[in-house]
Structure formats: C-alpha cells, structure tokens
Amino acid sequence: MTERETGAWTRGRPLGKLWADRMRAINPFVNNGDHADHAARRGSHTAVVDCGVYVSGTRLPGEFTPDQALIEASRRDGFVWLGLHQPSEQEMAAIARTYGLHELAVEDAVKAEQRPKLEQFGAVHFLVLRTARYVPHQELTESSQVVETGQMMVFIGDRFVITVRHGDASEMAPVRADLEAQRAALLEQGPWAVAYAVTDRVVDNYLEVADQVEADLDIIEEGVFSRERTAPIQQIYQLKRELVEFRRAVVPLQRPLSAITASHGVVPKEIRRYFRDVQDHLTRTVEQVSSYDDLLNSILQARLAQVTVDQNNDMRKIAAWAGIATVWTAFAGIYGMNFEYMPELGWKYGYPGLVAILSVITVLLYRAFRRNGWL
Structure with a gap:
C-alpha cells in the first residue's frame, strides 16, 4: 500500500503527527501519542480507551x-483493534477520516439510539448491539x-475493528x-474474531441479567400469592417495564x-x-425473556x-352491616313518627x-351473614 493510498503523509508530515495535531485541537492534553500519559492527564476523559496492533494473533x-x-x-499484514468509549462528534469524525467510515454509520455511533442491526458500507460492516447489565437493589x-x-x-474492516461503547455495561x-x-x-482469524468476542461478551451478560431478573420475579410471585400479599401492583408493573x-x-x-452465521465469503x-x-x-435468553x-x-x-x-369482600361486609343496621333504622323510623296511638x-x-x-334479630342476622361468608 502506497503512502498516497493510506494518506500516511500530507505535505511532508506523518499521519501520526496530523492525528496528534487534530486530537490536540480537540483536547489540549493529548501529546505525542503516549496513551497512558495523556489518559491520566485528561482525567480519564478520553474517547480512545485502547489501540492495539495485532499480527498473527499477537499484540x-x-x-x-x-x-x-x-x-x-x-x-x-495485521489489524487494528481500536476501542472507544462515548466519543464526541469531533473525535468520531477524525476516526472516520482515518479509517474511511461512512458518515451514516458514524452518526449512529455518536448518537447511540439504534436497534441491533448489521449493515454494510462498502468493505466495512457495521454491527450494532444493545448492552445490558443488572442493577443491584435492596428491594424492588x-x-x-x-x-x-x-x-x-x-x-469491521479488512485491517481494523473499532468498538464504540456507550454506557457502563x-x-x-x-x-x-x-x-x-x-x-x-x-x-x-482477524477483525471478525474480535467482533465475535465482543458479541459473545454482550450475550453472556444477557444470560447473567436474565438469571438475576428471575430472582426478582420469584420474589414478586411469592409476595403475590402469600397470605400477606406484600407485592403491590406498582412493583409488578415496574418489573414489567424493566423487562420490556x-x-x-x-x-x-x-x-x-442470523445474517452473520448465514454469510459466506x-x-x-x-x-x-x-x-x-x-x-x-x-x-436461550430470548426464550427466558418470553417466559x-x-x-x-x-x-x-x-x-x-x-x-x-x-x-367484593369489602362490599359484602359493608352490605351485611348495612342490612343489620337497617332493622334498627326501620324501628327507629316507625317510632319516630310521633303518632298518638302506637302499640x-x-x-x-x-x-x-x-x-x-332488635338484639335478637341482630344476632340472627349476624350468624346468617357469617355462615354465608359475608362477615
């Protein structure tokens, strides 16, 4: 590959120097490509987490x-694994110019609001994954x-794999x-081996999250069917939202x-x-989530x-006590009419x-309601 093809030199300056100048314009703490040094000096605020070159399986x-x-x-004849964490638009644009990334994929990588998908832009494949992790809590x-x-x-390209992570999972x-x-x-095996390892890590985290959610589900189920019924509807609905x-x-x-496993060549x-x-x-995880x-x-x-x-039980109790009170109310209403001739x-x-x-009638009604399960 010639210098013109790679863009390695521009106006007599190495591309490494140009990259350092660009990154220094974005962040003045970047200098001389010393990753460990500038990461510390920038207060751990850097998009580039790690950048390694791998030849024959060795870094x-x-x-x-x-x-x-x-x-x-x-x-x-190796490949690059570049790891980024929540890059800004300027940082991602600089990466895109160096590695020839399509602007639509770059926009998706910055905004991070995509569904899982696999797209191809020329010789570069763009794989989007959703990460997940379980958040420990004392109670739901x-x-x-x-x-x-x-x-x-x-x-994923011929000579590189770039991972862009958003979030802590x-x-x-x-x-x-x-x-x-x-x-x-x-x-x-090259860049696709890294893509596999990343996907495997994400899916393994799915399994861990599913197991932890199952434990919360068991607690909810036990609370619903216990005598105390300690699981209110709000907790169930919140867990359902998290599951969605x-x-x-x-x-x-x-x-x-499916597209990856079916691809040939x-x-x-x-x-x-x-x-x-x-x-x-x-x-397996999909089946667990569905269940x-x-x-x-x-x-x-x-x-x-x-x-x-x-x-319904409360209404029956109220109706039973209202029926008992009706007897007293009826007699009180009759004798409250103030007729001159009353028995x-x-x-x-x-x-x-x-x-x-009235007391005898009350006792009889109470026993009848109690026997029928209304009181």
Whole structure:
C-alpha cells in the first residue's frame, strides 16, 4: 500500500503527527501519542480507551495513535483493534477520516439510539448491539431500576475493528485481556474474531441479567400469592417495564446474528461456528425473556383478580352491616313518627322489650351473614 493510498503523509508530515495535531485541537492534553500519559492527564476523559496492533494473533508492543496503528497493521499484514468509549462528534469524525467510515454509520455511533442491526458500507460492516447489565437493589419498589442498557457499535474492516461503547455495561477490557492472554489462535482469524468476542461478551451478560431478573420475579410471585400479599401492583408493573427494556435489547439481535452465521465469503468459516454458539445462547435468553414476560402477565392478572376479590369482600361486609343496621333504622323510623296511638307506648316494658327484640334479630342476622361468608 502506497503512502498516497493510506494518506500516511500530507505535505511532508506523518499521519501520526496530523492525528496528534487534530486530537490536540480537540483536547489540549493529548501529546505525542503516549496513551497512558495523556489518559491520566485528561482525567480519564478520553474517547480512545485502547489501540492495539495485532499480527498473527499477537499484540505488538508499544503505544500507537489510531493512524499510526493503521499504517503499522497494513505494513505488517495485521489489524487494528481500536476501542472507544462515548466519543464526541469531533473525535468520531477524525476516526472516520482515518479509517474511511461512512458518515451514516458514524452518526449512529455518536448518537447511540439504534436497534441491533448489521449493515454494510462498502468493505466495512457495521454491527450494532444493545448492552445490558443488572442493577443491584435492596428491594424492588415502584421506581427501582433493574436493568441498565447501553449500546455497542462495531466497525469491521479488512485491517481494523473499532468498538464504540456507550454506557457502563459490557466493558471490553476483560475481553481484550482474555483474547491476548489465552486465545491468540482466535485472534489470528482477524477483525471478525474480535467482533465475535465482543458479541459473545454482550450475550453472556444477557444470560447473567436474565438469571438475576428471575430472582426478582420469584420474589414478586411469592409476595403475590402469600397470605400477606406484600407485592403491590406498582412493583409488578415496574418489573414489567424493566423487562420490556431488556427485551428490546435481546430480541432484535437475532436477525443480525442470523445474517452473520448465514454469510459466506465475508465472515471466516471458523468464526461463523463461534457465532452459531453465540446464537444458541441468545436463543436461550430470548426464550427466558418470553417466559418471564408471560409469567409476569399472569402474576399481574392474578394480582388484579385478588384486588377485585378483596373489593367484593369489602362490599359484602359493608352490605351485611348495612342490612343489620337497617332493622334498627326501620324501628327507629316507625317510632319516630310521633303518632298518638302506637302499640306499646303505654306499656311499662315497651322500650326494653323493643331493644331485646332488635338484639335478637341482630344476632340472627349476624350468624346468617357469617355462615354465608359475608362477615
């Protein structure tokens, strides 16, 4: 590859120098491409998390700026793995100019509001994933956050793979460390091997989140069907909302993975086998989420039915006591008419006798209502 093809030199200056100048214009703390130094000096506020060059499955020693890494990878027949975290528009534009990324994909990578998908822009594939992680909480309330979601964008080219992460879920440092330390043979397969490892990490996190959500679901179910009924409808609805958010991350990923596993000539055959394993894990997660959603709907319906039954019981109790009070009200209404000639008005024991009769009627009505389950 010539200097003109790579754009390695412009007006007699190395591209590495140009990259440093551009990044210094964005952030004055960037200098000389020393990643460890400028990351510390910028207060850990940098889009470039890591930038490595891999040749034959092994990472080359030293620090590289993104443009230097691309030149070195082209010269040594390797590839670049560039990791970014929440890049700004200016930073992403500089990356796009160096690596030849399409403007539409760059816009998606900055805004991070995409559904999982796989698109192709020339020789570059653009894979979008939704990340997820479980948020620990003491107890589930009507405002508890259970699942936190983010986004992961992966640009896969012939000589590079760029991962753009938004949010705190699915950090890539453990993935990179595992590949470099234990899976050099997989790294030899090129950029698509990194894409597999990233996708595998995201889907494995899905499984962990699903297991944790199941524990919350068990607590809700136990609270609904216990004698105390400690799970109000607000908690059930909140968990359902969180489950819907999780489902939006998991279910749409099935189509991109199917496209990858069915592709020929683009993704290496060996890597497609690995992606099929990820697809199996994703299918399991989708089935779990679907079953959780059905169970949560059943629990919600059961709780609503319980509320209706409780309201009916309350209404029956009120009606029973109102029926008992009606007897006293009826006699009080009759004797409150102040007629001159009424039975027992001149009887010495008229008042005690009436109270005794009303008391007997009250006891009989109470026992009848109690026997029928109204009281």
